[in-house]
Amino acid sequence: MKRLNLFLLIMTLLMAAVSADAQYYSNGKPIPPGKRSAYYANQSSRHHNFYNSNNTYFGLRLGFGISTVNSDSKLLNTNKTRTGLNVGVVVGTQLSSQAPVFFETGLYYTEKGGKSTYNSTDFSYSLNYLELPLIVKYKIPIADKIAVEPFLGGYLACGVGGKIKDFNNREAYNSFNSKNANAAFNRFDGGIRLGCGFSYDVMYVEAGYDIGLANIGKDDFDNTRNGCFNLTLGVNF
Numbered sequence: 001m002k003r004l005n006l007f008l009l010i011m012t013l014l015m016a017a018v019s020a021d022a023q024y025y026s027n028g029k030p031i032p033p034g035k036r037s038a039y040y041a042n043q044s045s046r047h048h049n050f051y052n053s054n055n056t057y058f059g060l061r062l063g064f065g066i067s068t069v070n071s072d073s074k075l076l077n078t079n080k081t082r083t084g085l086n087v088g089v090v091v092g093t094q095l096s097s098q099a100p101v102f103f104e105t106g107l108y109y110t111e112k113g114g115k116s117t118y119n120s121t122d123f124s125y126s127l128n129y130l131e132l133p134l135i136v137k138y139k140i141p142i143a144d145k146i147a148v149e150p151f152l153g154g155y156l157a158c159g160v161g162g163k164i165k166d167f168n169n170r171e172a173y174n175s176f177n178s179k180n181a182n183a184a185f186n187r188f189d190g191g192i193r194l195g196c197g198f199s200y201d202v203m204y205v206e207a208g209y210d211i212g213l214a215n216i217g218k219d220d221f222d223n224t225r226n227g228c229f230n231l232t233l234g235v236n237f
Helices: 002-021 033-046
Strands: 056-071 082-094 101-118 121-138 140-143 146-161 163-166 171-174 188-200 203-212 224-236
Touching: 056 121, 056 203, 082 121, 082 224, 101 146, 101 224, 121 188, 146 203, 188 224
Parallel strands: 056 101
Antiparallel strands: 056 082, 056 224, 082 101, 101 121, 121 146, 121 163, 140 146, 146 188, 163 171, 188 203, 203 224
């Protein structure tokens, strides 16, 4: 899993670097440096959504995530994924009139966690958060009203609820305030968010992955981190 996360991060950084250096006409041909200013000025009037320095958009998002908890602790480490809901609102603004680079943030309610078996006992962990995304998007137009939108950034999250369920003993505890200190989780989470979106007019879909960097476990000696693949649909206004 660590190697896969590192590979995804490196590939996204490379894509961002290539996109930032190479700029193209909508037909895929590269734009000569001396003609870029005139091209973007012309595109500003034709494609307001992509090339207006005052361009700000708002969006609604709804999707699901497939998450795991990766831990050095055998009790907390999950061997099965958990599927949860994510719903939120976003706002984005263009950072430069010379390129379709946008900063996007917002607020999400998202459900993470996982399932595990420890000492022949089955557990499930639901970890529900309010999340603040902080990402940068590069919108690449491929046709009129159609764009591909790779993004890279991070997220900050605060745990607001969830249950630890011990199925063998038929007991349930609060995920962030468990009476069993070894099975409790910290409320704060944060990490890297990367992925790619696709927009058509006001419709939007994206796939992304959250790489947790914060230790969400109570034990300082065992690293415990979230990981989550997200598929999200939405509309932009």
